[in-house]
Amino acid sequence: MAAHHSPMAQFEVHPLIPIHVGGYDLSFTNASLWMVLAVTAASAFLVLGTRRDGIVPGRLQSVVEVMYDFIERNTVLNIMGEEGRRFFPFIFTIFMFIFFSNFFGLIPYSFTVTSHIIVTFAMAITVFAIVLTVGFWTHGLHFFSLFVPSGAPLWIMPVIVPIEVISFLSRPISLSVRLCANMLAGHTMLKVFAGFVVTMLSAGGVLAVFSFAPVVAGVAITALEVLVAAIQAWVFALLTCIYLNEAIHLHDH
């Protein structure tokens, strides 16, 4: 029983509808369910929010517009300039997907899609592939000059170019681990503190009296996790913009 109460149990993937295609297990799992829920909620939010497309926005429309404007003007256009506009739907999709996944993950008994490294890594590697495509499409082989910092003396190149290459190649890893680790750590911590309450209450005596302490901590951490959920969604979108901007403009920013 104790094993099932492991703080890691919340991250387990269970098949709900088994689907096997060509040797691959593509079962509809609890992870898939929460992906579908997040995407459905995001779509409903965006479509219903602008249903009346009023010049004077209603409450829901205001929220939709604030998020749209925040990603479009303050993030995409702010970093990439006017050339970045064509990437906006992709960046906004990334943001909304992560945002809703993160927030749905905070609902008790839910599943946090973005706490799985394979999910965040798949998104990060997609971003990486798009950055490479855009880079070579725009600049051809000149794109490699990204690894040669302008103004640095020639003799330092043997050191600096490998560093630049490694830092470039590690981007998808840092991008995916940042999001996944944030979600994993936060939710594990919540679970651990919640577990303390049960443990202390069942222990009785002085410990039971002080069992309110982890509840308070749990509330505080939940508040922090709300913040982290929003910030990490934005950080992912922001870094995607920064990487894309480098691919478009190389060093001339």
Place this chain on the structure above:
Amino acid sequence: MAGEVQNETTGTVEPPKPGLPQLDTHTFAGQIFWLMVTFLFLFLIISRIAAPKIGGVLAARAGRIKGDIDKAAEAKRKSEEALAGYERALADARARALKIGDDMRKTSQAEADAKSAAEAARVATDTAKAEARIAQMRKSAMANVAGMAAEVAGEIVSKLTGETTPMTELSAAVAKALKPA
């Protein structure tokens, strides 16, 4: 948390898997597949429906606000123009009023001057006439006086001497006496 509850409610107790569930590579294919499906769905919703719509609404609002600001600026410009026109009209009217007052004063002055000149001329002629009449009257009076004096002188002479003196002599004597020395 989900797994735990499921275990308790459905009773399908699964043996706990060792290690992080995240590192269970058996789930990778399924997770990537469903991520692709859901992510693409959201991307299509956003790129085809949501983004154009929200962008359109924002652009329409920006256009409306800009139009309203332009309209307000236009109205302000017009009102300023009207104010300038009004002030100009006011200044014109004031200048005209001043001019009319000035003209009136000048004409009335001229009229008054002409009238007083005419009056003075009339007074002068009347005076001259009166003086002439006075002179005439004095002359005739003087003539009478001379006649009377001559008669009185003749009578005095006749009474004193008993002689009659001719009138002409008397008149000459009177005239001689009346003449200022």
